[in-house]
Structures are given as structure tokens and as C-alpha cells.
Amino acid sequence: xxxxxxxxxxxxxxxxxxxxxxxxxxxxxxxxxxxxxxxxxxxxxxxxxxxxxxxxxxxxxxxxxxxxxxxxxxxxxxxxxxxxxxxxxxxxxxxxxxxxxxxxxxxxxxxxxxxxxxxxxxxxxxxxxxxxxxxxxxxxxxxxxxxxxxxxxxxxxxxxxxxxxxxxxxxxxxxxxxxxxxxxxxxxxxxxxxxxxxxxxxxxxxxxxxxxxxxxxxxxxxxxxxxxxxxxxxxxxxxxxxxxxxxxxxxxxxxxxxxxxxxxxxxxxxxxxxxxxxxxxxxxxxxxxxxxxxxxxxxxxxx
Ligand code: NAP
Numbered sequence: 001x002x003x004x005x006x007x008x009x010x011x012x013x014x015x016x017x018x019x020x021x022x023x024x025x026x027x028x029x030x031x032x033x034x035x036x037x038x039x040x041x042x043x044x045x046x047x048x049x050x051x052x053x054x055x056x057x058x059x060x061x062x063x064x065x066x067x068x069x070x071x072x073x074x075x076x077x078x079x080x081x082x083x084x085x086x087x088x089x090x091x092x093x094x095x096x097x098x099x100x101x102x103x104x105x106x107x108x109x110x111x112x113x114x115x116x117x118x119x120x121x122x123x124x125x126x127x128x129x130x131x132x133x134x135x136x137x138x139x140x141x142x143x144x145x146x147x148x149x150x151x152x153x154x155x156x157x158x159x160x161x162x163x164x165x166x167x168x169x170x171x172x173x174x175x176x177x178x179x180x181x182x183x184x185x186x187x188x189x190x191x192x193x194x195x196x197x198x199x200x201x202x203x204x205x206x207x208x209x210x211x212x213x214x215x216x217x218x219x220x221x222x223x224x225x226x227x228x229x230x231x232x233x234x235x236x237x238x239x240x241x242x243x244x245x246x247x248x249x250x251x252x253x254x255x256x257x258x259x260x261x262x263x264x265x266x267x268x269x270x271x272x273x274x275x276x277x278x279x280x281x282x283x284x285x286x287x288x289x290x291x292x293x294x295x296x297x298x299x300x301x302x303x
Contacts, residue, residue: 008032009067011158014058014082014089016043018238019102019129020072022137023162027070028052030161037061058082062089068098068155075247076105083113095121098151100158102143104128104183104248107176107255110146114172123151124172127159128179130186132226132239140164144182146175180252187245188265190223190289191272197231198293201301207232227287234302238285245286246273 008031013024016038024047028034034052036044037060044054055061062069069089071079079101084090089099099122101110107126114124125147135141143163145152152168159166169178196219200210211228214220230236249270256263272292279295281288294300 010035010065012036012055012061012064012066012069013052013072014038014061014069015072015103016047017072017074018133019136020070021047022133023072023102023141024052024070025050026139026162027158030158032158032161035061035064035066057087058085058089059087059092062094062097063092065094066097068100068158069093070100070102070158072102074103074244076109076251079103079105079113080109084116090117090120090122093120093122098123098125098155100125100127100155102127102129104179104244104251105176106251107173107180108258110176111171111173114147123148125151125155126172126175127155128175129163130179130182131163134239135164136162142182143167144169144175144178146170146172146177148172176251177255180248180255183245183248183252184263184266186223187249187269187273187286189221190227190286191265191269192219193221193224193228194231194290194293196224197228197290197301198297198299201299202297207301227285230285230287231290231301234300236281236284236288236291238283240286241283242273242277242286242288243282246270246277246282249273 011027011032011034013036028050035055036047036052037055037058038044048054071082073079082088110126117124127143127145129141129143131141139162141163143159143166145168169175200207211224215224252266272289276288276291290301
């Protein structure tokens with residue numbers, strides 16, 4: 001990757017959704033030349049106006065020879081499609097390319113993808129993120145990285161543009177394994193926040209004051225500080241959609257099952273998210289978990 005030592009490397013970006021669009025923009029703002037592709041045409045328009053080249057397909061994007069290609073799509077089969085599908089990148093990417101996957105997908109399949117690509121001389125780095133749409137916009141994400149040391153060192157300057165805390169955990173798949181742990185801690189905590197707020201509500205407490213004081217003590221968390229006020233206000237707009245967290249918790253529970261580990265708290269919160277989705281809430285934000293408690297308790301957080 002000689003170009004990288006002389007000038008900014010050429011980047012490619014696949015998947016311009018809630019996360020991918022602002023992350024690609026932050027890389028462009030940092031001076032990286034960019035080629036983009038999104039399945040639904042038009043989502044790259046703003047980046048095109050800012051100087052990005054829009055490709056016709058993942059294969060077309062990779063054939064233009066970018067040094068590093070980022071993926072930010074929904075689920076494991078979607079990553080597989082943009083890598084190995086009919087118009088996938090693996091058919092045209094040059095040896096020496098590094099592919100960085102920011103999607104949250106299966107750790108086991110990530111290892112398979114890395115092995116298949118390594119046979120072609122292509123490095124695959126898993127780099128799932130935490131920090132939500134706001135972290136993506138502000139470039140303050142936590143990034144959990146798996147892959148070979150050489151490849152990770154090459155892409156570290158780019159990861160540090162989009163993230164504030166970037167940690168290399170080891171070989172391919174370990175970034176996704178860490179993201180699974182992140183989802184256990186985050187979503188079981190969110191259930192605790194909802195239960196605490198339900199008790200507060202039924203005890204006649206002012207929810208905002210309760211969030212303020214509890215959030216500043218040993219029970220403080222990102223969830224209570226950022227999502228608690230939204231629950232109190234009945235604001236269920238996504239940042240992070242329930243359909244996506246159901247996908248993530250299925251990955252977590254599958255990984256735990258293979259490890260012979262019963263994660264009962266995680267299984268319970270996954271069931272509650274599915275209840276909310278079954279009532280039409282799949283595209284609401286994760287804070288709409290509160291609706292499951294409202295249904296069970298016969299009250300509403302927001303009068
Ligand atoms: P999103 O807004 O729904 O965007 C998903 C993107 O993936 C869109 O560009 C979509 O293209 C593309 N895509 C999906 N399936 C595809 C396929 N088969 N082929 C090609 N493109 C495909 O989702 P997001 O919130 O940006 O999430 C992206 C990833 O980040 C997910 O893995 C998610 O779990 C993870 N994540 C999200 C957050 C968050 O707060 N939102 C936080 C951490 C991690 P179209 O435009 O054509 O639909």
C-alpha cells in the first residue's frame with residue numbers, strides 16, 4: 001500500500017445509513033478521497049456534492065482500486081452479499097486491499113470472511129462501534145477492533161478520525177465478540193433503567209429529578225443519562241432501532257449458546273424487545289423498551 005505512505009490513501013465506503021453517512025463524511029472532512037456505494041441510490045448525493053465519486057456496485061467500487069474499503073450495512077448476510085455476492089467486492093478488489101467492517105455481525109462468520117479474503121491477499125478488519133448516531137456524527141465512537149496487527153496499524157489513523165476510543169482486541173472476530181459483550185451490558189442496563197423508572201413513577205417521584213441524582217451516583221450509565229430523559233418525555237425516535245438490537249441480541253445469544261453460557265438477563269430483555277416489535281415498534285429507538293413495562297404495569301411514563 002505505497003500510496004498510503006506518500007499521500008492520503010483512497011477510501012471506499014459501502015452503506016450510507018444512519019451510521020455510515022456521517023462516518024464517511026468525517027473521513028472526507030479529514031482529507032481522505034472517497035468512492036461510495038449505497039444499495040438505494042441517492043443516499044450518496046450529499047457526499048457526491050462534497051467531492052466523493054459514486055460507484056455503481058460494490059464490485060465497481062473495488063475495481064477502482066481503493067486502498068481501504070469500509071462496510072457499514074445491517075446484518076451478517078448483508079456483509080456477505082457486498083463481499084461475495086454477484087456484484088461483491090471480492091471479485092474485483094486488488095491484493096493488498098484492507099476491508100474494514102463497522103457493521104455489527106456474527107463473530108464466527110467474521111472469522112470465515114477473514115479467512116476467505118486472506119486467500120486472495122485481502123485483509124479483513126472487524127471494527128464494530130458503540131456510541132450511537134450522535135457518536136457517529138461527532139466522531140466520538142468506541143471502536144472494537146479485530147484483525148492482523150499490520151492491517152490494524154494501517155487503518156488506525158482512519159479509525160481515530162471516526163472514534164474517540166479505539167482498542168485492538170486481537171485476531172479477526174474478536175472485535176465482534178467484544179461488541180456482543182457491549183450489547184449485553186448496554187441492554188441489560190437499559191432494562192434496569194426502565195424498571196427503576198417504573199418504580200419511581202409508581203412511587204410518585206419526579207422522573208427527571210430521579211434521573212439526575214441516580215445518574216450521578218453508582219447507578220450512573222450512558223443509558224440512564226441519554227435515554228432516561230427520552231423515556232420520561234415519551235420520545236421514542238431512533239438513534240438505535242429495536243429491529244437492530246433484536247438482530248444484535250440474536251448474535252449474542254447464539255454466541256453464548258455455543259459457549260454453553262446461559263445469559264438469562266439478556267434472553268429476557270431480548271424477549272421484551274420482541275414484544276415491542278410485535279406491537280409495531282421495531283423501528284422505534286431502544287428506549288421504547290419502556291413500552292413493555294408500561295403494558296405489563298398498566299401505566300405510562302409520560303402523562
Ligand atoms: P441503517 O440506517 O438501517 O443503514 C443500513 C445500511 O445498510 C443502509 O445503507 C442499507 O442500504 C445498507 N444495507 C442493508 N442491507 C444491505 C444489503 N443486503 N446490501 C447492501 N446494502 C445493504 O442502519 P445503521 O443504524 O446505520 O446501522 C448500520 C450498522 O451499524 C448495523 O450493523 C448496526 O447494528 C450498527 N450500529 C448501529 C448503531 C446505531 O445507533 N444506529 C450503533 C452501533 C452500531 P439501503 O439504504 O439500501 O437500505
